[in-house]
Amino acid sequence: MSEQLLLDRIENNLLRLRLPRIGEILSEMLKTFEKQSRSHLSFLDALLEEEVATKEQSRVENALRISGLPFIKSLDEFDFAFQPGLDRQKVSSLFDLTFVRDKGNVLFLGPPGVGKTHLAVALAVKACQAGLSIYATTMEALIKKLKKDEESNRSVKGRAYYKSALVLIDEVGYTPITREECHLFFKFVAYRYEKASTIITSNKAFSDWSELFHDPIIVTAILDRLLHHSVIINIRGNSYRLKGKMGKEGFETRKPEG
Ligand code: ADP
Ligand code: MG
Numbered sequence: 001m002s003e004q005l006l007l008d009r010i011e012n013n014l015l016r017l018r019l020p021r022i023g024e025i026l027s028e029m030l031k032t033f034e035k036q037s038r039s040h041l042s043f044l045d046a047l048l049e050e051e052v053a054t055k056e057q058s059r060v061e062n063a064l065r066i067s068g069l070p071f072i073k074s075l076d077e078f079d080f081a082f083q084p085g086l087d088r089q090k091v092s093s094l095f096d097l098t099f100v101r102d103k104g105n106v107l108f109l110g111p112p113g114v115g116k117t118h119l120a121v122a123l124a125v126k127a128c129q130a131g132l133s134i135y136a137t138t139m140e141a142l143i144k145k146l147k148k149d150e151e152s153n154r155s156v157k158g159r160a161y162y163k164s165a166l167v168l169i170d171e172v173g174y175t176p177i178t179r180e181e182c183h184l185f186f187k188f189v190a191y192r193y194e195k196a197s198t199i200i201t202s203n204k205a206f207s208d209w210s211e212l213f214h215d216p217i218i219v220t221a222i223l224d225r226l227l228h229h230s231v232i233i234n235i236r237g238n239s240y241r242l243k244g245k246m247g248k249e250g251f252e253t254r255k256p257e258g
Pocket of ligand 2: 117118170171201
């Protein structure tokens with residue numbers, strides 16, 4: 001069989017096997033490896049490595065696109081110098097993702113603009129890159145979904161916010177929720193307890209959660225489960241959004257909140 005016929009057949013089979021990256025690089029690779037007289041084995045290995053890397057990259061891109069994350073940020077982009085009160089070691093160590101494997105939770109607390117969502121997003125991105133399923137939502141959107149599920153009376157087990165290895169619930173405390181919504185949230189937290197990890201960001205201290213959720217007994221039950229296996233990161237510093245906009249040195253002068 002002529003070389004061209006062989007190449008045509010290979011191209012065809014690569015398409016059928018859904019290995020498009022190999023199809024793209026085959027000819028060039030072939031030339032390079034022939035020139036360098038490298039082994040068949042290393043040739044096959046190089047082709048497969050490229051295909052796997054490309055597939056992996058598109059898996060991550062796709063998962064991030066549908067994750068619901070409000071933006072994409074990394075730990076490297078976080079300026080710890082701006083938040084001197086924050087324990088860098090404690091935050092950094094979360095990024096080994098042990099807490100996800102242990103089905104634990106992470107709670108970021110602090111006033112607006114201190115980087116709660118940034119760090120939560122960075123953790124979710126890291127988990128996604130590590131091959132874990134992620135889902136991100138605001139508390140408000142989650143409550144809407146839980147209510148809809150309750151009304152439709154359908155099984156919720158297949159929902160991404162139930163079954164993802166890591167769920168980020170952003171902005172707990174920005175909008176007050178009713179007693180009924182509080183019960184739905186309790187059911188949600190109880191379902192995921194010791195089964196999968198949740199990251200929460202909140203501008204409210206736990207002591208204010210009772211008021212926020214209306215039902216102190218249920219709040220205790222929610223916090224009990226959330227905090228049992230958890231890391232709490234309190235960020236008490238200044239708002240990054242107001243950086244350079246307040247005070248002489250570019251820092252606000254207001255007192256930090258819980
Ligand atoms: P929060 O969720 O606490 O209200 P965000 O995480 O949304 O605050 O931060 C607001 C903006 O400021 C985001 O664009 C975030 O990336 C950025 N930001 C906050 N803190 C830092 C920081 N220490 N270093 C770099 N960027 C930061
Ligand atoms: Mg936020």
